[in-house]
Amino acid sequence: MKTNIHHYLLAGLILSGFALVSCNDYLDKEPLSAIAPEQYFNNESDLQAYCNGRYTEVLPSHQNWSYGIYSDNATDIMSDIYPDAKYQNGDWKTDLKNDNYKWENITTINFFFDNVLQKYEAGGISGNPANVAHYIGEMYFFRAFEYFKRMKLFGDLPIVTSCLPDETAALADASKRAPRNEVARFILEDLDKAYELLKQSKMATTRINANTAMLLKSRVALYEGTFEKNFAGTAFVPGTSEWPGKSKDYNSDFTFKAGSPEAEVRFFLEEAVKAAEIVAEEAKGSLMTNTGIVPQEEGKSLADYESENPWLAMFGSLDLSKYPEVLLWRQYSKALGINHNVVVQAQKGNQGIGSTRGLVDGFTMANGLPIYASGSGYHGDNTIHNVRLDRDPRLVVLLKEPGQKNVLIASSDGTHANPVEGIPAFWETSNEQKYSTGYALRKGNTPDAAECGNGLCSTACPVFRSVEALLNYIEAYYELNGTLNGKCDEYWRAVRGRHTGLEPDYNVTIDATVMEEEAKGDWGAYTAGKIIDPVRYNIRRERRNELMAEGYRWDDLVRWRALDQLITEPRHIEGCHLWNAGDEMIEYFAKFGSGDYADPAKLKAKIESVVSKASESEYVRPHRGNNSTQVVNGLTWHMAHYLQPMPIKQMMLTAPDGTTVSDSPLYQNPYWPSQPSQPAEK
Structure with a gap:
């Protein structure tokens, strides 16, 4: 198969893993558009170039015009002002398409295996043997990661390990969905292969390593073990009477490889324990220290600030190679135009995604007692200052407080810096400026204004810790x-x-x-x-x-x-205690304002015009601002929403007549209809 591989390789020529290198080494190569597989994948550098392109395609990292990886939006711990469709009645519907049900990355990876494994086993790839093995290990890791992403979204999946011919019958047959537990086992097998190959070499932490593979294995095994345990007996676990996969002949003889649903859960949890221990034993003595300090004194070097609190600095440093806790990270470069906007958002409202009352209240006091416990010493939540007093150092360090300095090193490059944290800007209309809950985090910040250009931040991104x-x-x-x-x-x-x-x-x-x-x-x-x-x-x-x-x-x-x-029991997401007795929070905020915003009465009127009403709750409800008619009774749920609906068009295309969904080897996920534009049934 003389498949043109230009598409697969172009993105890999600039980046070496997540590290930055010159592309000069590649300038004298034959144009990739003219390269066929038999002319490629013959040496170590070919494998490396192909792997490089997968890093940004497959793995999470900071992207521009966002808060990067530092977000848990649309959950109980972080939220913007827009209630997600999955928490509303009838808003999430089936569709002909689902962009998450795509196989391009897996096909790209399988193309590599189709053209490399036989050569590798025959000793036909030149270069350092450990490095050659390493790059093959990376590709097993990437395939595992891609499959894990899709398993979390769709559950049962086709298991495809090679590129498929462009033939309707073959593609339809390959579309048969394996039960999710078998998909999870396949992922673990790929990670075991990755581990054995990766441990032969020692590379920079901007590349995948053996411990990263074991950490991902523990994550996958824990996910599947707890999922199958918590959903036991429901349509979401294979083998039950409600499981939609039972309707297909190819699943008629399904049995759990471990012998029973309970044994299958035990298998995954045991695998999680074993994999986690391999990494934990090495990591337990090298975790970064959180001193509880937020640097505030100007006139020091960046290195001095980072040494004041290594744990805090780890989330906003330019170079993460000095943090042993970070197993894999992505490097950025202003010179090469590889940037993001995380630092700008860490100094403002986190791209309009605020932290919630639930998150903040869940942190204990420093003495280990929950805030409601007798003798805890809790100072209340009438001001953000009081919220932070004597709390868990993670909250103390990460929760921003008005009056704190975000910038300690001035720079003309800091065009979008926010030098001092001010009043949470509830009234702003753009996500770049808005504070949705009144609580915002400094995770990802650096005190160096040179990293505060608009979309020109170059701090590193920790991918695995x-x-x-x-x-x-x-x-x-x-x-x-x-x-x-x-x-x-x-x-x-x-x-x-x-x-x-x-x-x-x-x-x-x-x-x-x-x-x-x-x-x-x-x-x-x-x-x-x-x-x-x-x-x-x-x-x-x-x-x-x-x-x-x-x-x-x-x-x-x-x-x-x-x-x-x-x-x-629908729930409202809430933020800070804005409308407390005596307007204490408003009075507190006004101390950090200027002009009209320094006048408590005018500040209150401004905030009242955009946020939820005090008659609903003393706490900000981000989804209920501006007299919103959305989620009046709170966020609700449907069982179907634990998985995404399968794309109807894909089911039609794989049916023998190209139309009849019920004849397709694919089947719909639990409680989702097989017709487009329909809400969940349960």
Whole structure:
């Protein structure tokens, strides 16, 4: 097959993994448009070039005009002012298309395997053997990552390991959906292959490494193990009477490879424990220290500021190679025009995606006690200053407070810097300026104004951090055994202990936890509509607090089945305590205003004109501003929404007559109709 591979390689010539290199080495090569597979994939550099293009195609990283990876929008912990369709009645509907059901990246990866594996096994690829193996390992990792993304969205999937001929019958046959547990097993197998190949070499952390593969394996196994456990007996787990896959002949003899649904759950959780331990044992002593300090003194060097709080600096540094906790990161460059806008948004309202009351209230005091516990020392939430006092150092450091300096090193390049945090700008109409909840984070900030040009930030993006392995181990072990072992204790104390001033003994928090209080603002307090036990909850709380605003929350809510309660008890997302007695928050904000905004009465009138009414709640409700008629009764849920609907057109195309959906080898996901423009049935 003389497939033209120009399309596959063009994006790979500038970037070496997530690191930046010159492309001069490639200028004397034959034009890629003229290269056929038999002329390519013959040496180490060919493999590297092909791998390079996959980094930005497959993996998450900061993109321009956004808050980058630092967002958990449309969840209970972060929200903009727009209620997502999935939380409303009838707004999310089936469609002929679904852009998430695309296979281009997987096809690109399979093309590599079709043309490399046989040559590799025959010793036909020149170069450093360890490096050649490494690049093949990267491609197994990429395929696993791509499949994991789609499994989370659609559940059951076709398992395709090679490029397919352009023949209708072959493509239709390949469209048969494997049960999700078999897809997950396939992903784990790819990651095992990746690990064995990657561990042969030692490369910069801008490239995938063996520990990254094991960390992803623990993530996938934990996801699938907890998903199948929490959805046991429902249409979302293969083999049940309601599972839509049972309608297809090719699934008629389905059985769990482990022997039963319960054994399959155990398999995945055991795999999660084993994979997480490999990474955690190496990582437990190298977590970055959070000193609890937000640097505020001007006149120092950037290196001095970063040393004041290495943990905080890790999220906004130019070079993450000095942070051993970061297993994989992406480098940016102003010189090469590879930029983002994260620092600008970290100094403002986080692209209009505010942190919620539920997130903030869920952080304990520094003494480990929940804010409602007797003797906690909680100072209330009538001002943001009080909210931060004596709290968990993660909240103290990341939650911005009016009057704090965002910039400590001046630069003429900082055209869009916000030197001092001011009043949350509820009234702004653009996402670039708006504060939706009154709470905003500094995750991703650097005090250097040189990184505050409009869309010209070049701070690095952490893609995989090893602390996740410790959290994955704790959760997987508890879900597997219903108790904690010595390693759970060691890892949990390591996670908390790196935050200076935080009570390291998690038992202090567990013993003081009142689940009915936690359930008021944290959806993670539920599974299948029922409130969970305090140990299980605090494992989830620790995960949320450690990984907040890094894109984990939605996946966690789904696998925990933590949205059922919204079906019968819709909830409003809330932010800061704006309308408290005596207008204390308004008076507090006015101290940091100028002109009319320094006058509490005028400031109040301005804010009242755009945010939710005090008669609804003393707390800002971002979805209810401007006399909104949306979600009057709060956010609700439908069971179908745990997975995305399959694209109807794809079902039609794979039917023998090209039309009859019921004859397609594909089937619709639970509780979604097989006709376009229809809402969920349940």
